[in-house]
Amino acid sequence: MIYREAGQFKTSYASDQAIFPIAQDRAVVLLALAAAFVGPPLLASEYWLQAILIPLLIYSLAAIGLNLLTGYAGQLSLGTGGFMAVGAYAAFKLTTAFPQVSIVLVFLLSGLVAAGVGLVFGIPSLRIKGFYLAVATLASQFFLVWLFNKVAWFSNYASSGTITAPDRAVLGVTVTGPSATASARYLTALALVTVFALVAKNLVRGRVGRSWMAIRDRDIAAEIIGVRPLRTKLLAFGISSFYCGVAGAELVFLYLGSAETQAFDIGLSFLILFMVIIGGRGSILGSVLGAVFIVLVPIFLTNAPHALGLRLPVALQKQIELMVFGGLIVFFLIVEPRGLARLWQITKEKLRLWPFPH
Amino acid sequence: MSGLLEIRDASKSFGGVQAVTRVSLEAQKGEILSVIGPNGAGKTTVLNMISGFYHPDSGRISLEGRDVTELAPSRIAELGVARTFQNIALFRGMTVLDNLMLGRHVHMKTGVLSACAYWGLAQKEEVVHRRRVEDIIDFLRIQDLRRRPTGSLPYGLQKRVELGRALALDPKVLLLDEPMGGCNHEEKEDMARFILDVNEEWGVTVILIEHDMGVVMDISDRVAVLDMGQKIAEGTPDEVRANPRVIKAYLGETKAVPSTGGSRV
Numbered sequence A: 001m002i003y004r005e006a007g008q009f010k011t012s013y014a015s016d017q018a019i020f021p022i023a024q025d026r027a028v029v030l031l032a033l034a035a036a037f038v039g040p041p042l043l044a045s046e047y048w049l050q051a052i053l054i055p056l057l058i059y060s061l062a063a064i065g066l067n068l069l070t071g072y073a074g075q076l077s078l079g080t081g082g083f084m085a086v087g088a089y090a091a092f093k094l095t096t097a098f099p100q101v102s103i104v105l106v107f108l109l110s111g112l113v114a115a116g117v118g119l120v121f122g123i124p125s126l127r128i129k130g131f132y133l134a135v136a137t138l139a140s141q142f143f144l145v146w147l148f149n150k151v152a153w154f155s156n157y158a159s160s161g162t163i164t165a166p167d168r169a170v171l172g173v174t175v176t177g178p179s180a181t182a183s184a185r186y187l188t189a190l191a192l193v194t195v196f197a198l199v200a201k202n203l204v205r206g207r208v209g210r211s212w213m214a215i216r217d218r219d220i221a222a223e224i225i226g227v228r229p230l231r232t233k234l235l236a237f238g239i240s241s242f243y244c245g246v247a248g249a250e251l252v253f254l255y256l257g258s259a260e261t262q263a264f265d266i267g268l269s270f271l272i273l274f275m276v277i278i279g280g281r282g283s284i285l286g287s288v289l290g291a292v293f294i295v296l297v298p299i300f301l302t303n304a305p306h307a308l309g310l311r312l313p314v315a316l317q318k319q320i321e322l323m324v325f326g327g328l329i330v331f332f333l334i335v336e337p338r339g340l341a342r343l344w345q346i347t348k349e350k351l352r353l354w355p356f357p358h
Numbered sequence B: 001m002s003g004l005l006e007i008r009d010a011s012k013s014f015g016g017v018q019a020v021t022r023v024s025l026e027a028q029k030g031e032i033l034s035v036i037g038p039n040g041a042g043k044t045t046v047l048n049m050i051s052g053f054y055h056p057d058s059g060r061i062s063l064e065g066r067d068v069t070e071l072a073p074s075r076i077a078e079l080g081v082a083r084t085f086q087n088i089a090l091f092r093g094m095t096v097l098d099n100l101m102l103g104r105h106v107h108m109k110t111g112v113l114s115a116c117a118y119w120g121l122a123q124k125e126e127v128v129h130r131r132r133v134e135d136i137i138d139f140l141r142i143q144d145l146r147r148r149p150t151g152s153l154p155y156g157l158q159k160r161v162e163l164g165r166a167l168a169l170d171p172k173v174l175l176l177d178e179p180m181g182g183c184n185h186e187e188k189e190d191m192a193r194f195i196l197d198v199n200e201e202w203g204v205t206v207i208l209i210e211h212d213m214g215v216v217m218d219i220s221d222r223v224a225v226l227d228m229g230q231k232i233a234e235g236t237p238d239e240v241r242a243n244p245r246v247i248k249a250y251l252g253e254t255k256a257v258p259s260t261g262g263s264r265v
């Protein structure tokens, strides 16, 4: 019996409302975190850190952000890439204008800029819902990318329109730019996603998260108990865009090193949306699981034929990869529409009863 | 006598349909005022105007002397008006506990920043409001249901939870739109008991729409009768029962007004 709830009686409402009310959950999460901070920097290869783990963490942050808006508050958005671009360009402008300002502060400020932009583009949500809102956010996606492409000021008039992350240090360790090690960038991304996942968890288990879910589940009933629709939806847009903005800044500063606007095109918006849907709408853990799925499965598929001793033409292999990947997504959505987070929950419930299932 | 909630000459039409015509109603502080009338009489529309979903085409609604005619539903809720719906409007995917905690929304003040940090202000506030919610859970005897998603509950219990969510607001005025509709005899008795207790012990003013004449005549202080969008009678249960216009309105539909018993009109 791995999970044993018996004997853990809640003695106060505070402990009943804790993030992880079950002691085993708390222990598992803390252990996993410790392992994540210590393990990869010591053990993982440069390739694993750079090509897999760093983007995984950054996508997780963006997926958490989108999940707050779409999964919790029920506002479907296809503007994620655009809001991430705002964060990236804001970080670039800020840190080139004020090189002495801590890069962590720059990331946070970039998030705030993205939040402001998200608020503005969230205004239509008061009037339009569902697919129509998705189309409106799509417009913001195209507009923002177009804007950064068109106005050379955003890339400091670089001839190629490319923004490049300069060397910046935290506590004496270079964490961004060409001379930052993969480990330093990994740890920075991990620290940020840990803090913001915790913040997201705090938001959704209290008044704010409940008001989002109320608007999502039944907006008329939400209004009748005093939830103000505009304020609540805009808050979701603002906070979600903050997350996406920070993730966008990280994408350039901790992962790509340099980027053009294409890095933030509609494909990125869809990618993050897939993570939310596969991972589980309305789940913080699900956002991370979704990112893991979307990042790892293609890598697995790339290597699988080789491991099986199959030698396929590269083009054919690529096609098969895409087909299997797409098929897996559809399969998962049919088997468990509530995503990986729900599968995890079911597994846990099984473990709780094991070895005495009844 | 102080009119806690006053409706003056309110009219509302939808396209060509005149749903409510110059209706005036006044709920005194601490009373149970029932609104009865045949289907389509305009009862729900009156509640919708009070709670701000519709604004009257003409006329005025005031709460404690304050004009609330044009306020949005969320503002009306903040002023202490709670309601339930004829067709139940719970947050079906959320637990009973979360539904009731949402009822506390207007009393919770945590800002976004303290919510992000949680430990400290937000947590303290959660616990305070959880206590109030637990009182309501005990009162309604739904202790076993805390963690159940409301969508999975039987109809009668959903009605009860929806009442709980409205009570969590600590309302001055409670608007109940057919709280016993679709309930069996036992559930009706429970609900009637809850309404009486809320009214007597907590001093909540209740405006009740109900078809079960037995219950209405039993628990109401006063009864107003709507027919085809107009108020045709108002008074104590006995006065209303004896009113020829009321008898005619009901005879015109299906049955006479029963003096007791639980027949639906």
Ligand SMILES: Nc1ncnc2c1ncn2[C@@H]1O[C@H](COP(=O)(O)OP(=O)(O)O)[C@@H](O)[C@H]1O
Binding pocket: B014, B017, B018, B019, B037, B038, B039, B040, B041, B042, B043, B044, B045, B046
């Ligand atoms: N939103 C609406 N749109 C159009 N007609 C409506 C609407 N709401 C109510 N009505 C009409 O107003 C009249 C009164 O309805 P209602 O207030 O629901 O009656 P009751 O609750 O007494 O059964 C009915 O004829 C109904 O069809």
Ligand SMILES: [Mg+2]
Binding pocket: B043, B044, B045, B086
């Ligand atoms: Mg009605």
